[in-house]
Amino acid sequence: MQQTARIREASRRGDYGRVIELVRRDRRMTQLQLGQALGMSQSAVSRLEKRGTGTYRTDALAAAAAHLDIAPELVGLSGGRPRSRARDDDDMHRRVLLGGAVAALRLSTAGYRRRGRCRTGRPAGPRWPAGGRGSGR
Missing domain, CATH: 1.10.260.40 (lambda repressor-like DNA-binding domains)
Structure with a gap:
């Protein structure tokens, strides 16, 4: 005891x-x-x-x-995971949810990627001229 x-x-x-x-x-x-x-x-x-x-x-x-x-x-561990109601089409719902999330992410970032320019209007790409930083060219 x-x-x-x-x-x-x-x-x-x-x-x-x-x-x-x-x-x-x-x-x-x-x-x-x-x-x-x-x-x-x-x-x-x-x-x-x-x-x-x-x-x-x-x-x-x-x-x-x-x-x-x-x-x-x-x-210090949980006794087990709470079980959700089992559904025959859980995998299908998961794919639909993830597909929708990916589509929403694509739409929300489309403005940043449009025509190779970032939001500020500067072209995306290397920050320094071809000669490199401080090359004086």
Whole structure:
């Protein structure tokens, strides 16, 4: 029971490496065993556990949570994505939406591209004469 309180406290502080360490020890698993299960070295697991409240790779946290069978929320991850209503024609709607967005972008930038001139009326192209900057020609 006290171990559960420690795990929740570490999770609340954002020390997700400590959460993984406490659960791993509770399951009587070595860093090497966890590392082999996650495709990491023992030293990588050690660094993960000792990171404190620093930043973590979400894929490493998700893999560790899944292997240790703990709730993703304990290691700062969402429990899952909310599912939208499935539609048979989702791909078609996505293509229509993206196609409309591309068309709108083309229209909004047409004034900048018209006849090779930018909005200020200067020709688009190299800023300096053919001889280069400061060539004196």
